[in-house]
Amino acid sequence: MIRGISFIIPNEYGKWLFNILKPIEVENYDWFIQDNCEIYEIKNKSLENQLFSTESNFMEGTKIKELIQDKQYYVIFAEMKAYLNGERLNQNFKTYDEFLNSNCELLFLIADSKYTRIYCKDEIKLKKLFLNAESLNLNDIQYLDDKNDLDTYLTLG
Numbered sequence: 001m002i003r004g005i006s007f008i009i010p011n012e013y014g015k016w017l018f019n020i021l022k023p024i025e026v027e028n029y030d031w032f033i034q035d036n037c038e039i040y041e042i043k044n045k046s047l048e049n050q051l052f053s054t055e056s057n058f059m060e061g062t063k064i065k066e067l068i069q070d071k072q073y074y075v076i077f078a079e080m081k082a083y084l085n086g087e088r089l090n091q092n093f094k095t096y097d098e099f100l101n102s103n104c105e106l107l108f109l110i111a112d113s114k115y116t117r118i119y120c121k122d123e124i125k126l127k128k129l130f131l132n133a134e135s136l137n138l139n140d141i142q143y144l145d146d147k148n149d150l151d152t153y154l155t156l157g
Contacts, residue, residue, distance in 0.1 A: 003096055003149050004107075004119035005130045008139040011113045013042045013074035019136055020116070021068070021108070023128035027061040029105065030087065034079035042072040061085065075110050082106040096149070117144065 009016050017039070033052045040047040051073045052059060061082075081104045093099045099107060099119060107119040116138075120126040133141045142148070 002143050004144040006117045007133045007141040008114050018068040023132045026065040029061045029082035031059050031064050032081040033057050037078050038076035040074050076113050078110040080108040
C-alpha cells in the first residue's frame with residue numbers, strides 16, 4: 001500500500017511549498033502548523049520573520065496559499081497537517097496507523113532544508129503530487145510504502 005512520497009528539494013530559498021503543493025487545493029484545508037516549523041521569509045536576500053506567525057497553530061488554507069505563493073522563503077523544518085475546512089482537530093498522531101485513523105488528510109514534512117515527505121490519504125492526489133515532483137526535477141523521488149517507509153514516527157520533533 002502506498003503511504004506517501006519522498007524526495008529532496010534544493011537547499012535554497014524560493015517558493016518550494018507553493019511549487020510542491022500546487023496539485024492540491026491548499027485553500028480547501030485548514031492547516032495545523034507545528035511549533036517546530038522554521039520557515040523564514042526572505043527580504044533583501046536575508047532571513048526575516050517566520051513565514052507563518054500566528055497566535056494559534058491553525059491557519060486557513062486561503063491565508064497559507066497567499067503566503068506561499070506571494071513571498072520568497074527558506075524552509076529549514078516544516079511540519080504541516082491539512083484538515084478539511086471546518087475540521088480543526090489537532091490529533092497528535094505519531095505513527096502512520098494513527099495518521100490513518102485521524103481526520104488529517106495530508107501530512108507535509110521537510111527536514112534539514114531538503115528532505116521532504118508527504119503522506120496523503122487520497123491516492124489520486126498523491127499521484128498528482130508525485131508527478132508534480134517529477135516535473136520540478138526534484139531528486140530521489142519515490143513512493144513510500146509498507147516496505148520502504150521504515151520511519152517509526154511521522155513527526156520531526
